[in-house]
Amino acid sequence: MLVGPALWAHQKGSSELKESEARAQYMAESTSQSSDPAKGEELRDLVQRFMASLAEFSRRLPFDVDLQKLCSITTLAALAITLAFAWKLLRTPPEQQRRQRRRPSSSPNLSINNLHSDTSLQSSEVCSSSGDSRAQCAVNEFFQPVELALEQLVRHKLNEGRKVTCRLLGVVLDETTPEELQKQATVRSSVLEVLLQIAKFCDVYLMERVLDDESGERVLSALDDSGVFTAGGLIRDKVLFCGTENGRISFVRQLEPDWHVDTNAEIIHQLTRFIKYLLHVTPDRPQNTASNVFISTSLEQFFGDLDQR
Template sequence: MADGSKEDFLRLIKRVGAFLTVKISNLWRHLDSRSVGAIAGLAFAVLFTWRLLRTPRGQQRRQPKRPGPPASTSNSGNIASSDDVSNPAEDSKTQDVIDEFFQPVKLTLSEIVRQRLSEGRKVTCRLLGVILEESSPEELQKQVTVRSSVLEVLLEITKFCDVYLMEQVLDDESEKKVILALEEAGIFTSGGLVKDKVLFCSTENGRSSFVRQLEPDWHIDSNPEIVHQLSRFIRYQLHISPVKNERTASNVFTATSLEQFFGCV
C-alpha cells in the first residue's frame, strides 16, 4: 500500500474511533445479537488491519527535506503540518459513512412482539378498553366496536402465543354481539384464536379467577384493581390506561394502548 493511501486509511481510523463511542452508547439498546456480532467483527477487522499497516517509528524512512520559502519570524511558530489540519469535507464524509453504518436496526412487528413479551407463550387479555372501543358492560348491550388500530398487533400475538380474550357481560345477547364483532373483524381467520378462547363472566372477580386458573405469562387489563390483585400471581402484566400511570410493581408495565406498547403508534 502506498504511503499516501496508508496515511489516508490511518486518518480514517482515527475519525472512526472518535465517533464510535458515541454511536455505540446511543444505539446499543436497539441492537440485537446479530448486529452486536457484526460490529464486533468490524472492530476486530479494523484493529487487525491497522496493526498490519502500522510501521515502527524506527523503521520509517526519513524523507529528504525540501527547500521552501523562508518563514517570517512573526508567524514561524504558528505553521502546522498538513497532517494536523482537519479537513471539514473529509470529516463530513466520514460522519455520513459512520451514520449510515450505525443506523438503528429496524425490527419487524413479529420481532418486536416477541421481544416485548419476553418470549411469553400464553397471554390473557380483557376486551373492554383494550380490544374494544367500549369501556363498560352496559355499552356492550347497545353496540360492540373492535378497535381497528389494535388488530395487527393482536393477530401477531396470536401467531406464537396461546391467547385468551375475556370480558364481563350482563346478558347472553351481549356475548353474541361480541363474538360477531370479533368474527367480522377477522380475528378468528388467522387460526391463532378460536371462539372457544373468548371467555365471558358476570363479574370483575370472575375475570380475575379466569386469569389465575389459566396462569398466563402475561395478562393485559384496563382495570387497575384487577392488575393490582393479580400482580402477586402473574409473571407480567400490562395495564392499559388513557393516562399513563407510574408502575405499581416491577412486573407491571403501563401503556395508553396495546399498539402503543409495541411501538405501532
C-alpha cells in the same frame, strides 16, 4: 483482616471490568497508532457510541439486565468491531481511486431537477472520496435506526411469552362498560393486526364481564365479523365471559399466562404477584407501578412501538 465473600466478589468483578476496559483502551490506542490520528479518533468514537447504544437498548428491554455482565460483553463486542474497522480503514481501494481519477467533471449548467434527483448519488460519492470520510460513513450507517417489521416488534415485546390473556372492553372493543355491550359491540380496527401477530406466537385468551348472555353473543358476533377467527389466529372457544371482576381475576390465575392485558388498575395490582408481565392500558400515567407492569394507551401502541415502556 478477612474480606467478606460479597466484598471479595465485588472487588473481583470490578478488577475484571477494569482489565476489560484497559484491554479495549489498549486495542483502540494501538490501532490508532498504526494509522493517522484522525482515524484513531473515529475508532474511539465508534467504540464509545457502540457501548452507549447497547446500554440504551438494555434499558428498553422489559426485564432487568446485569450491568456488569453487559459491560464485559460490550467490551468484547467493542474489541471485535475495533479490529474489523481497523482492517477496513487500513485497506487501500485502488480500483475506487482509479474510478475517481477517470470521473469527468460535472457540467456547470445542470438543472435544478437533476441536482435533486442526484442527491443520493452525490452523497455516496462524498462518502467514497477519502479514507476518513469512508470511515465516517461506515459509522453513520452502522448507527442508523433500523425499521423493524410489526412481527419482529411483537416478538421482541413478548420476550418469549407463550400465553396471553386480554380484556376485551377498552382494549379490543370500542366499548368501555358492560352496559354498552347490551346495545352493541364494535371491534377496534386498529388492534386487529397486532392481535393477530400476537396470536402467531402465543396462546391468546380474550375475556370480559357481561351482564347477560345476549351481550356475550353480541361480542362473539362482532369478533366473527372482524375475521379474527377465520384468519387462523384466535379461537372462538377461548373467548371467556364472567359476571364479576373477580371472575376475570380467577380466569387469569387459572390460566397462568406470561402476559395479561387489562384496563382495571385494581386487577393489575392484584395480579402483580402472580403474573410475569402485565400491560395496563390507560390514558393516564400511574405512579409507583411495579417493575413487571407496563403502561400504554393501547395494545397496538405498546406492541407496535420499540420505545414504549
